Amino acid sequence: MILFLNPFTGLAGDMLLGALLDAGASLDAVRRAVALTGLTGWRLDAERVRTGALTATRVRIDVEDDAAERPAAELIAMAARAGLPVADAALTAIAEAEGALHGVAAGSVHLHELGGHDTLIDIVGCAAALRDLGVTRVHCAPLPLGSGTVRTRHGVLPVPAPATLALLKGARVRSGAAGEAVTPTGAALLHAAGAVYGPVYGAVPEMELRATGYGAGTRELPDRPNVTVAMLGSPTAAPDHQVVLSTNLDDVTGEVLGHVIERALAAGAADAWTTPAVMKKGRPAQVLHVLAPVELAGRLQELVLAETGSLGLRRSVVEKVALPRHFETVRLYGQDVRMKHGPWGVKPEHDDLARLAQVTGKPLRELAREAFDAL
Known part of the structure; x- marks a missing residue:
């Protein structure tokens, strides 16, 4: 399945998880995956809420231990128990980004704001939801980057947070409203899932739409719903483009035409045929047509010109529709x-x-x- 994300107001781990659940992912499957990590003292629920003019799904995480700090290696080891490559890659990416920013090895990184229950639940939960939905490709519209500042254990930092920017290398971004629109957790999940970014806002890949989900953030915005939109679809077959080679012939015998058609088909033409025509000065003629796969069009063009002696031909790109058989x-x-x-x-x-x-x-x-x- 293909997942297309429209980060309408931004993207955070909880917003992505809410959108995936809203699109049909199993909450029980998510809970089971989180439980495999060995994390204790947590409860995960999903509720329908109204945000702006829309209803959406918001995840709610209740914890007994509100500590927000852990070594990154500990979180990575816990996530590994769930057997979800996307979760492993996301947490590893966070550790590497934080390590590069603070000048320490990734294995020695101590996570402050990102070291709590929420980070592990969001990342493992999203990875489990992606697996439950059968997602194999992730596409994303350009991400809105917020502005301003955020207070952390390292002091006041600019928005987007440095870790977020490091994780978004290669992503397509755009300007957004004030505040933190994309979190490090959201950026890490996109990085781990190998997200492909559309060249323009809202560039949806060709697919057969199956489900839509809206994941709500915690902030209330005065003029719009605070949501990430998830669209789930199945791949559609790529159009079969082929080339039609056509040339008018009034001085070629029927035997030669038959020979050319046989040679063209033997050389890989999808089809070859003639149609009668009347050329200038009333001369009777035949139009030779050769339907060629794009990669063989050049070779078949040379064959037609050499065998018929024609001084030119026409090339038209067509879309071939083949019914199942x-x-x-x-x-x-x-x-x-x-x-x-x-x-x-x-x-x-x-x-x-x-x-x-x-x-x-x-x-x-x-x-x-x-x-x-x-x-």
Whole structure:
């Protein structure tokens, strides 16, 4: 499944978790994953709330131990028990970012604001929700970066927080309202999930939309809902673009045309055919068409020009639509005959009937009827 995130007012770990739960992730699956870490003294719930003009899901974490500090290595070891690669990668990324900022090894980082229950629950919970939803690709609209300052154990720091900026390397960002719009936890989860960022605001990847979720933040904004929007969809097949090569021919024999068509098909053309035409001065002619996969268009173009002696041709890019089909085999007179089934009917393969007609001496039409009767 594809997950597209629209960080309408920003992105935090709890907002992402709320959006994933709202889109259909199992709260029980999330709780089970967090329990595997060995964390104690916590309770995780989800509630429907109104934020601005929208209703959304907000996660609520209640803890008995409100300590917000832990060594990063301890959090990483606890997350590893849940067996969620996204959680492991997110916490490792936080440790590496904090270590680089403070000039210590990642394994020696002591997390202050990010060392509490909330960080572990948000990260492990989001990783579990992504797994429960079957998400394999994450796309995200450009992230709104807030402004101002935030007070930490290291003193007053600018917004976005330095750890957030370090974790957002390579991300697409835009200006946002005052305050902290993207948290280090949210940035780490996007980093760990390998998020791909659209070139413009709201650039949704092509997909079949399956579910939508809204995750609410804790702040109340005066003029808009404070939400992260999650859209879940299944991949759609990429368009099959091919090239049609066309050339008008009034001085080529039927034998040569047949030869060119055979050679083009043998060289990988998807199809080849002719249509009658009348050229200038009333001359009768044939238009040769070759349907070529894009990667073979150059080679087939040279083949057509060399074999026909034409001084030029036209190239058109088209989108090929192929309906699903499958084959079933029937036995007639000791020979296999393939029956091609499509959405709107079934027919025997001509080559199989022709081979059988040569063996039995029976007419093709009669053999075709017998093939249908044998289904």
